[in-house]
Structures are given as C-alpha cells and as structure tokens.
Amino acid sequence: MPDYARLRTALAATEDDRIVFDLDGIEGQYDTLLRELPGIDVRFAMKACPVDEVLDCLAARGAGFDAAGPQEIAQALRTGVPAERIHYGNTVKSDRQIAEAYRLGVRDFATDSLADVAAIAEHAPGARVFCRLATTGEGALWGLSRKFGCSPEDAVRVLTAARDAGLVPAGLSVHVGSQQLTSEAWQDALETLAPVIEEAGRRGIPLDHVNLGGGLPALGVLDRRGIPLDPPLDKMFAVLRDGMRYLREVSSAPLRFLLEPGRHLVADHGAIRAHVVRLTDRQQLDGKRAHWLYLSCGKFNGLYEMDELRYRLEFPTHAGAPTVPAVIAGPTCDSDDAYADEGAGLPVPRDTASGDPVWILSCGAYATAYTTRGFNGFPPLPYSCVRADLPPDAPGPEREPHPEREPQ
Numbered sequence: 001m002p003d004y005a006r007l008r009t010a011l012a013a014t015e016d017d018r019i020v021f022d023l024d025g026i027e028g029q030y031d032t033l034l035r036e037l038p039g040i041d042v043r044f045a046m047k048a049c050p051v052d053e054v055l056d057c058l059a060a061r062g063a064g065f066d067a068a069g070p071q072e073i074a075q076a077l078r079t080g081v082p083a084e085r086i087h088y089g090n091t092v093k094s095d096r097q098i099a100e101a102y103r104l105g106v107r108d109f110a111t112d113s114l115a116d117v118a119a120i121a122e123h124a125p126g127a128r129v130f131c132r133l134a135t136t137g138e139g140a141l142w143g144l145s146r147k148f149g150c151s152p153e154d155a156v157r158v159l160t161a162a163r164d165a166g167l168v169p170a171g172l173s174v175h176v177g178s179q180q181l182t183s184e185a186w187q188d189a190l191e192t193l194a195p196v197i198e199e200a201g202r203r204g205i206p207l208d209h210v211n212l213g214g215g216l217p218a219l220g221v222l223d224r225r226g227i228p229l230d231p232p233l234d235k236m237f238a239v240l241r242d243g244m245r246y247l248r249e250v251s252s253a254p255l256r257f258l259l260e261p262g263r264h265l266v267a268d269h270g271a272i273r274a275h276v277v278r279l280t281d282r283q284q285l286d287g288k289r290a291h292w293l294y295l296s297c298g299k300f301n302g303l304y305e306m307d308e309l310r311y312r313l314e315f316p317t318h319a320g321a322p323t324v325p326a327v328i329a330g331p332t333c334d335s336d337d338a339y340a341d342e343g344a345g346l347p348v349p350r351d352t353a354s355g356d357p358v359w360i361l362s363c364g365a366y367a368t369a370y371t372t373r374g375f376n377g378f379p380p381l382p383y384s385c386v387r388a389d390l391p392p393d394a395p396g397p398e399r400e401p402h403p404e405r406e407p408q
Contacts, residue, residue: 001219001220002025002219002220002268002269002361002362003025004220004271004361006022006024006025006386006387006388007020007022007025007269007270007271007361007386008271008314008359009386010022010384010386011271011273011316011357011359012316014273014384016273016382017272017273017274017275017296017297017381018272018273018381018382018383018384019270019271019272019273019302019363019364019367019368019381019382019383019384020270020271020272020273020383020384020385020386021049021051021053021054021266021269021270021364021383021384021385021386022269022270022385022386022387023053023054023057023269023385023386023387024386024387024388025268025269026054026057026058026265026266026269026364027057027058027061029264029265029266029268029269030042030058030061030063030265031061033216033259033261033264033265036237036241037237037240037241037244037257037259039244039256039257040212040257040258040259041064041256041257041258041259042058042062042063042064042258042259042260042261043063043064043065043066043085043086043087043089043211043258043259043260044058044063044064044065044066044260044261044262044265045066045089045214045260045261045262046065046066046067046068046072046075046076046262047068047072047262047366047369048262048263048265048266048267048365048366048369049262049265049266049270049364049365049366049367049368049369050072050075050368050369051368051383051385052075052078052079053385054266054385055075055076055079056079058265059076059079059080059081063081063085064076064081064085064086064087065079065081065085065086065087066087066089066214066260066262067086067087067088067089067090067101067106068088068089068090069088069090069093069097069101070097070100070101070104073086073088073101073104073106074104077104077105082105083104083105083106083107084105084107084108086105086106086108087106087108087110087130087211087258087260088101088106088108088109088110089110089173089211089260090110091110091111091112091113091116091132091148091149092147092148093109093116093119095119095122095123098119098120098123098124099123099124101124102123102124102127106124107124107126107127107128108127108128108129108130108170109124109127109128109129109130110129110130110131110132110173110211111129111130111131111132111158111162112131112132112134112148112149112150112154112155112158113150113154113158114157114158114161117129117158117161117162117165117167118161118165120162120165120167121162121165121166121167125166125167126166126167126168127167127168128167128168128170128171129158129159129162129167129168129169129170130170130171130172130173130209130211131150131155131158131159131162131169131171131172131173132148132149132150132172132173132174132175133149133150133151133152133155133172133173133174133189133192133193133196134148134149134150134151135149135174135175135176135177135185135188135189135192136185136188137176137177137185138177138182138185139176139177139180139181139182139184139185140176140177140178140179140180140181140185140215141177141178141179141181141308141309142177142178142179142308143177144175144177144178145177148175149174149175152192152195152196152199155172155196156196156199156200156203159200159203159205159207160203160205163205169200169205169207170207170208170209171207171208171209171210171211172193172196172197172207172209172210172211173210173211173212173213173258174189174192174193174211174212174213175213175214175215175260176188176189176213176215177215178214178215178262178263179215179217179218179221179229179231179263179308179309180215180216180217180231180236181217181229181231182231182232183232183235183236183238183239185215186212186215186236186239186240186243187239187243189212190239190240190243190246190247193210193247194246194247194250197210197247197250197251197252197255198250198251198252201251201252201253206251206252206253207251207253207255208253208254208255208256209255209256209257209258210244210247210255210256210257210258211257211258211259211260212240212257212258212259212260213259213260214259214260214261214262214263214264216233216236216259216261216263216264217229217231217233217263217264218263218264218267218268218362218365219231219233219268219362220267220268220312220361220362221267221309221310221311221312221362222309222310222311222312223309223310224308224309224310224339226310226345226346229309244257262365263365263366266364266365267362267363267364267365268361268362268364269364270362270363270364270365270367271359271360271361271362271363271364272297272302272303272359272360272363272367272381273357273358273359274295274296274297274302274357274358274359274360275295275296275354275355275356275357275358276293276294276295276296276352276353276354276355276356276357276358277294277295277296277331277354278293278294278354279291279292279293279294279326279348279350279352279353280292280294290326290327290345291324291325291326291327291345291348292326292327292329293326293327293328293329293346293348293352294329294330294331295328295329295330295331295358295360296330296331296378297330297331297360297381298329298330298331298332298337298338298378299330299332299334299336299337299338300330300332300334300337300371300372300375300376300378301330301371301372301374301375301378301379301380301381302360302363302367302368302371302381303330303360303363303367304366304367304370304371305365305366305370306328306338306339307336310328310339310346311360311361311362311363312360312361312362313328313346313348313358313359313360313361314358314359314361315348315349315352315356315357315358315359316357316359317356317357318349318351318352318356321349321350321351322349322350322351323347323348323349323350324345324347324348324350325345325346325347325348326345326346326347326348327339327345328345328346328348330378331376331378332375332376332378333376334375334376367381368380368381368383
C-alpha cells in the first residue's frame with residue numbers, strides 16, 4: 001500500500017476542500033522507477049497532473065515531459081528543462097501546432113500516418129519522428145486501442161516515408177493502455193516491436209530509440225466493486241527489463257529507451273479533502289432500498305475517472321464507527337456524477353452528517369487535469385503541495401487552478 005502519512009497530516013490541517021500533492025512521495029516514486037528500470041529516460045505524461053510544482057520537482061529530478069500540444073510544451077519549458085527533453089507525443093496535431101512546437105524548440109514528434117509525416121516534414125523540417133504501433137489495450141482500464149497507432153506493416157511505410165521526406169526516423173513507440181493491470185500486455189507490445197525494428201534495419205533505417213509509453217498503474221485504487229486492483233508491478237518491471245535486453249539484441253543500432261509514466265508517478269501521492277453533503281436512504285425503482293452518500297467533490301471537480309475505478313475513502317471523525325454500504329455520488333445535477341453501481345456500495349459511517357470531512361486517497365492523477373471550469377456552479381478545487389520539511393499546519397502554497405491549464 002502507498003504511504004499516505006504526509007497526506008493525512010496535510011488533510012487534517014485544512015478545513016476547506018482541496019487536493020493535496022505529496023511532492024516527496026512523487027520524487028520517491030520517480031527514484032524507485034529508475035532503480036527498477038536502469039538506463040530508462042522518463043518523459044512524464046503532463047496530462048496526468050499539469051501542476052507547476054509537480055512538474056518542477058520532476059524536472060529537477062531529471063525527468064523530461066511528454067506533451068500533447070504547444071500549450072503543454074510551453075508549460076514544460078517553464079520548468080527549465082531543455083527542449084530536447086520534451087517529446088510531442090500526440091499523433092493528432094494540426095499544421096499550426098506542429099509549426100508552433102518546432103518554433104518552441106521541440107524536435108521529437110510521435111506519428112502514426114503518412115499524412116502526419118508529410119505535415120511534420122513541411123512544418124518541422126529535419127525533426128525526429130517516432131512511429132506509434134497500435135496495441136489491443138487488453139488488461140487496462142482505459143485501452144487506448146482505437147484512436148492511436150498503426151500496424152507493423154504501416155509502421156515500416158511511415159518510417160520509410162519519414163526518411164525520404166528528410167526527417168530522422170528515430171524510433172518506435174507503444175502504449176499498452178492506462179492503468180494496465182497485466183504484465184502480458186507489456187510482453188505482447190515488446191514482441192510487436194521486435195520485427196519492426198529488424199525490418200527497419202534491413203531497409204537501412206537504424207532506429208536509436210524505443211518509447212515504451214505509459215500504462216504503469218497506480219497501486220491504491222479499487223475496482224468498481226470496491227476490491228483492490230493489486231497489479232503485479234514487480235512482474236511488469238521484470239518483463240520490461242527482459243524485453244529491453246531482447247530489443248537491444250535484435251536492433252542493428254544501439255537502442256535507448258523512453259518511458260512516459262503519468263498516473264504511476266502521481267496518483268498515489270495526491271489526495272482530496274472533501275466533505276459530506278448528505279447521506280440518504282431511499283427506495284429504488286426495483287423496490288430495494290439503498291444508501292447514497294453525496295460528496296462535495298465528484299466527477300466534474302476532481303473524480304472524473306469514477307466510471308472505471310473507485311477511490312479509498314476515509315472519514316477521520318468517524319474512525320471505527322459502524323458502517324452501511326452506500327453508492328457514492330458528487331454534488332451536481334448530472335446522473336453521470338456517481339460511481340458506477342455494481343450492487344456493492346462502499347462502507348460509509350452510518351451516522352455521518354452534512355459537513356463531515358472525507359479524505360479521498362490515491363486520486364492525484366487527472367484530478368486537476370479533467371476538472372471543468374465550474375460545471376453546475378461547483379468550482380474547481382484549489383490545490384496545495386506538501387513536503388516533509390513543512391510543519392503539519394502548513395500543507396504548502398495554496399494555488400487556484402490556472403485558467404490556461406483548464407480544458408479548452
């Protein structure tokens with residue numbers, strides 16, 4: 001289980017709703033990742049947590065960034081990282097976006113189509129391109145299998161076209177799906193990469209990089225029934241280490257490896273202090289009675305991913321009290337603002353009352369990124385950051401969500 005000690009101390013020290021990030025925890029997670037995968041270069045997936053303080057601490061640790069467009073590129077550059085540590089990882093981009101990224105100094109572009117290669121050649125001449133291979137997404141909560149990536153056969157065509165257009169066909173990339181729960185997905189992806197690397201070598205295209213994408217999971221979240229997901233992280237790392245060795249053996253040129261973790265670095269090191277709006281008991285259309293717990297925080301201001309997972313809830317003023325199973329829902333007038341009900345509610349203190357604090361753990365990924373401008377009049381959560389050297393009553397500098405970082 002993740003260590004929530006600093007987060008609990010910070011949550012207890014505040015009386016208003018907010019999300020708190022444990023910067024020491026994020027740095028520790030980054031260091032552990034480098035120990036498990038020696039020699040890997042990390043490009044943090046900014047979409048998971050576009051919070052300046054989080055980006056700053058990762059940049060200081062040596063991370064680069066996976067950006068999806070010029071706005072994220074500009075934010076990454078403000079951390080002080082050089083442009084060569086920023087990867088334009090989005091295969092969907094307009095001519096204007098390619099040109100702007102190039103103007104900002106980015107030279108690494110993901111691609112998966114001939115049309116995109118032609119646009120990069122025109123607006124980012126001489127750039128390095130990584131061709132993204134499609135994966136099935138099996139085993140992940142979010143498969144990412146339809147919109148991105150091409151077949152191995154098309155990948156060879158894309159790399160050849162890039163070379164012929166004056167670009168540098170630098171490598172391949174994959175993404176096994178967000179919150180991947182199996183090691184087999186990594187094994188399948190690595191086996192897909194090998195023949196493309198070999199074929200590229202035979203065609204005189206020596207690739208120098210493989211981007212293994214994101215997908216490494218958070219550890220502290222639950223499935224929709226409230227059961228811990230318990231992903232086999234050690235086995236995933238072992239498969240990746242073995243696969244990296246194998247790809248180096250089949251490559252005609254020395255290979256370096258990139259990884260683009262997002263939620264794996266931040267999810268378990270962010271938590272929300274919310275409060276109870278109401279605990280109710282009402283009869284459903286099927287005649288059964290059910291408890292519903294309405295919280296001040298829901299899908300539109302911090303818990304967007306509640307469709308696929310559930311978060312650990314703690315009720316600090318009711319520790320050890322008798323509980324009832326309850327469906328969890330947010331405060332808005334939207335029926336989607338509720339945990340998917342699979343017949344198993346989460347345990348909630350039966351005497352909890354409006355205004356009682358609730359701590360929502362392992363929600364540091366996408367909590368700020370998916371937040372709306374204020375759907376239904378419920379504002380985005382402010383955030384704070386905590387470090388070990390801060391006193392318990394000072395959870396870190398308070399920040400309001402920056403308008404430039406809200407979804408457009």
